[in-house]
Amino acid sequence: MTMTLADTTAFDDGVVTPRADRPKRRTFTAEYKARILAEYDAADHGERGAILRREGLYSSHMVDWRKAARAGASSALGPKSRDRRDREIEQLRARAEKAEAELARTQAALDLVGKAHALLETLSESTGTPKPPQR
The missing domain is CATH 1.20.5 (Single alpha-helices involved in coiled-coils or other helix-helix interfaces)
Incomplete structure (x- = not known):
């Protein structure tokens, strides 16, 4: 069976728009990062993967968050401000x-x-x- 333009529900009208289905970048609060990092560090090695899967995180998140926590900056655990106004102020x-x-x-x-x-x-x-x- 061949598919014709009439068989499709959407068609290309020539208008170029940004992808609406593009995923949004996630941001995490400092409290969330500290809580998950503490749970991850307290868990056995076999349970760590389950925590990451449950939260939808990667081990690189833990490495970065741990590095920020060691730097002693709880604000470093917070999301990076990418606000246009903050950049302009800087x-x-x-x-x-x-x-x-x-x-x-x-x-x-x-x-x-x-x-x-x-x-x-x-x-x-x-x-x-x-x-x-x-x-």
Whole structure:
């Protein structure tokens, strides 16, 4: 039996849309990570796989979460913020720090030029050469 366009329930109308059936990335709370990690570490080696299957996790999750817990940061166990506003704040903060560093360098350079000018004026006065007229 051959299938015709009339036999299908959906058809391609030429409009390109993002995949609606694409799975969403899961996020886990810090409490969940700490609880599952404690349960996983307390379990015998034979039971660890059952915990991972039950929760739908991989052993790499445990490795990453354990590493974050050892770093001593409970916030590191929390989900990474991928909020656009947070990224923009970080970018603006980095820009402000860069601008402040550049301002400090510019102020130091101006201070140095001012001191050099004052030194040259002092040397000029001590040699007796006339001062150029000021505007």
